[in-house]
Amino acid sequence: MADVKLRLAERAADLIGSIIDSSTSLLARQTHDIVRFAMGAPSDDLMPVELLDRYAAYTVPGKYGYGSTEGEPDLVEEVLKIQAEQNYSSSADRITITTGGMQGLDLACKLFIDPGDLVIVEGPTYTNGNATALSYGAALLEAPLDEDGLVVEALPDLVARAGRPPKVIYTIPNFQNPSGVTLSSHRREQLLELAARWGSVIIDDDPYGLLRFENSPIPALNEIDPGNAHIFSVRTFSKILAPGLRVGWVDADPSLRPLLINAKQAMDTCTSVPAQRTVADFLAGGNLQPHLDRVVGLYRERKQAMRVALERHFGDAVRATDPDGGFFLWVTFTDSEVDTDALFEVALAEGVAYIPGSAFSTNGHFRDALRLCFATSTPDRIDEGILRLKRAVDKAGGSR
Template sequence: MPATTIPLAHRATDLVGSVIDSSTSLLARQTHDVVRFAMGAPGDDLIPVEMFDRYLGELSPGRYGYGATEGEPELIEQVLALTHGRGVASSADRITITTGGMQGLDLAGKLFLDPGDLVIVEGPTYTNGNSTALSYGARLLEAPLDENGLVVERLEELVARAGRTPKAIYTIPTFQNPSGATLSRARRERLLDLADRWGAVIIDDDPYGMLRFEGEEVPGFAQIAPNHPLVFSVRTFSKILAPGLRVGWVDADPALRPLLINAKQAMDTCTGVPAQRMVTRFLADDHLDAHLARIARLYRTRKDAMRHSLRRHFGERVRGTDPDGGFFLWLTFAGAWAELDTRRLFEPALRHGVAFIPGPAFSATGSFANALRLCFATSSPERIEEGVVRLRRAAEEVLAGRDRTRPPRVSN
């Protein structure tokens, strides 16, 4: 039989996998104990499992049928109540329920990006956000971050150097993934001005905004510029309730809703109705505020535990961020350890029983080789201490040259 060439589409070569999502499969194959700092997910002990199980066990006609593509009307009503309660003006014709936040990002790519379009992204930023833009043929322009989020003051210079204006600006403005930084109000206002000047869409990806455990709230884009047509807001219940539900939403200009429905109908027809109804019940029964208060307390305890453990076991060899909410610490090796490549550290650390995500996974340019992301949300303080001890052992092994593992290829 002659060899057959499979006729792939040109875009297939631009499909980039996720190091983060791949870690789920990798960890499932491990037979030894692993402290899981890799995935950004709430700990199992923080998911209201019993309540969801009870909701799922109650009879509900139509629960297993198809739903409206734009989402169950009752859930849209609850999302609006949640949105209004946070001081954001919205309306039902702005809301489309999605299958998790990732579908919101994919819908943004479908609607706004043509091959060759320029997209400003944060460096570092969420791996899957970069991957989504690349899958639509976009060119990524990486812009720096500092403790106040995206350095908006640099964007004009970077765009001038690129020789053309961006079609979109992808930002995670609050408790950014992976750095934990929050974009200041002044920078949000300036970014809105630049979006207006360039005619660029701000893809406002905010999964963590409701997970503040200290500090003062920073007004979001929708509070600063209500119903701005160039702000495309992506939200999800994955980080505040349970990732496996795969329920999120998009808040966007009403003119986009027919296009969002058309695009979503070509993906999955509708977001799973049972999950939508479970989330609806949880919100309608008024459980969210108490749930958020509980997990915020625990996340602060876990963040503090991780920072203390890192200080105790690494000292001045690392610099770590100190977020006011969210899930993550961004760790950069410093001093005599500044040349430690976290891609080389990954496999020895896994053998020692701790998982993390190497820094280059979060970069469009493969930067941040001496950095890594740690999730504090998943583990108890005791497990965090054990994980940091294991990470120190693995780092010492690599630095001493006892490990000969070649750095794995990290897609970005």
């Protein structure tokens, strides 16, 4: 067959893959035992599999037909109950059910980002969030993080140097991916003030907020400023229940609902009705809080096990964050010779997988860091994985 040169759209050059999602296929091809710290997902034993299977088997009229694009009314009602329990009272005209949190991010970027628009992102931040903004032509401006989340105080200087205000500010306020840090209450208020000054939309991406296992909750942006039209909240059941359900939601100003419906109809018509029904019935059965009560203690145990293992096997050769919830530790090597991109293949051969730090930066930063997910492994397995990581570092002997 003769070579064919296809005329691609200009945006095709800005479509970048996800090293996180690609790791699923990569690990499936391995034939040796691997401790899997790469994917950010609960392990099978922490998903309410038996209950989800039971509710999935329910016979409901219309279950396998098309549903309303905005979502099944019963599920919307359950989502509103969840938010009310989190001290944020919303309304049905603000909720649109999505096919996972990723579709919520895509809808936000589709509605707000034109090619060339300035978008502030955290550095480091969720790889797929950056990729989605780039697919719509965003000019990304990476802002620093510290132990209190996005360094909001740094934003005015960054914006001044950029010469224009951001159209969008993308933040993961709770147990941030990949760092695990949480945006402080004071900085949340500052962020709302800056967004109002600049006319910026805040994409509030919070997959992990219900998975707090230490300290007291911090008020959500919508709780601090209810009804603020500049807050576009993205949520998902992927981390709370099971990622394969592909069910999430967005909470946005009611004026956006018709546009969200139009945009979603051009994507998938509606989120899977069987999956929505399963989640709605699970929630209506009063199962969410007992499930959370069970898993958050185990996540705490696994986080602590990972920090202990890092101390045991690495000592002061690494610094690790200490999150109050979520799935991740962000580990930075104090030896500048360690390059986690180059280390990856050595570590995989040793039987441990992680995500290199550079995957979470638009500029290839953080090559001395990596993300470890503690949610997927038992404490004994975590210790074994950290031991294998130490063997890989020793074998690589500094790979920068």
